[in-house]
Amino acid sequence: MNAPKVTPTVPDAQTVLGVKHYTDRLFSFKVTRPKTLRFRSGEFVMIGLLKDDGRPLLRAYSIASPAWDDELEFYSIKVPDGPLTSKLQHVKKGDQIILRPKPVGTLVHDALLPGKRIWFFATGTGIAPFSSLLREPQTYEDYEQIILTHTCRNKNELVYGENLIQEIRHGGIMSDLVGDKAVKKLEYYPTTTRDPSNQMGRITDLLENGKLLKDLGIESISQETDRAMVCGSIGLNTDLKKIFERFGLKEGANSEPAHYVVEKAFVG
Ligand code: A2P
Numbered sequence: 001m002n003a004p005k006v007t008p009t010v011p012d013a014q015t016v017l018g019v020k021h022y023t024d025r026l027f028s029f030k031v032t033r034p035k036t037l038r039f040r041s042g043e044f045v046m047i048g049l050l051k052d053d054g055r056p057l058l059r060a061y062s063i064a065s066p067a068w069d070d071e072l073e074f075y076s077i078k079v080p081d082g083p084l085t086s087k088l089q090h091v092k093k094g095d096q097i098i099l100r101p102k103p104v105g106t107l108v109h110d111a112l113l114p115g116k117r118i119w120f121f122a123t124g125t126g127i128a129p130f131s132s133l134l135r136e137p138q139t140y141e142d143y144e145q146i147i148l149t150h151t152c153r154n155k156n157e158l159v160y161g162e163n164l165i166q167e168i169r170h171g172g173i174m175s176d177l178v179g180d181k182a183v184k185k186l187e188y189y190p191t192t193t194r195d196p197s198n199q200m201g202r203i204t205d206l207l208e209n210g211k212l213l214k215d216l217g218i219e220s221i222s223q224e225t226d227r228a229m230v231c232g233s234i235g236l237n238t239d240l241k242k243i244f245e246r247f248g249l250k251e252g253a254n255s256e257p258a259h260y261v262v263e264k265a266f267v268g
Contacts, residue, residue, distance in 0.1 A: 039103035041136035062128035066135035115227035126231035126265030140182035
């Protein structure tokens with residue numbers, strides 16, 4: 001006699017509320033937020049799906065929505081042979097995903113000492129934690145100037161960030177939360193490395209050759225004024241750390257706040 005087929009129940013299940021595909025490599029989706037989930041803007045959680053054997057397959061994903069939002073947004077790469085993203089890219093409204101409600105991370109305001117200017121350096125899907133932090137009122141309360149740099153290979157990979165900036169500047173919610181004047185503190189510096197665009201080049205090169213600072217009218221980066229958060233590939237993170245250290249900035253952590261923090265963007 002065959003054993004009856006058991007459909008595994010999804011532990012820590014949340015329901016997909018919507019999915020948006022940007023390119024054949026990028027998509028975002030929103031899920032319900034567990035009522036008990038508290039997180040700091042910039043943190044990540046483990047999310048995933050059940051494998052065929054009924055066991056969970058989880059990866060760390062930055063929460064792209066701000067801490068005040070009722071829904072949780074995620075921004076993801078699609079890797080054709082990636083164990084999770086090859087399946088996750090097909091989720092639809094009404095599907096369930098697993099979300100472990102234990103947020104953690106270093107890209108949080110608590111890991112930085114007070115400063116005047118905050119830099120968010122992102123490549124690819126590394127923009128996700130900054131999507132959260134750029135909609136976090138504390139960012140506008142704590143800093144006089146807020147700069148987001150986003151570098152992607154191609155122009156169509158910048159669209160998620162362009163939409164985010166458009167929403168912050170003109171969507172009305174951030175003006176209601178922090179006021180029009182505060183929203184004007186935000187500067188956006190998108191660059192591409194492969195497609196021709198208005199601003200081309202790796203952000204590391206643009207920072208080292210002085211172009212980024214010149215374009216923004218900033219004289220230099222210093223321990224007294226500048227704070228930075230970085231989210232990208234290991235290569236970007238390592239290269240930027242070296243540049244920051246030359247400017248005299250020190251790496252911070254939740255336990256010991258300093259001048260900059262880095263986190264690896266999810267890549268597979
Ligand atoms: P490049 O096209 O020169 O490799 P990916 O899509 O591979 O995650 O890369 C996202 C962006 O990050 C690309 O524009 C890529 O530039 C850039 N990038 C990758 N590694 C570094 C690095 N070490 N320093 C600066 N930019 C980097």
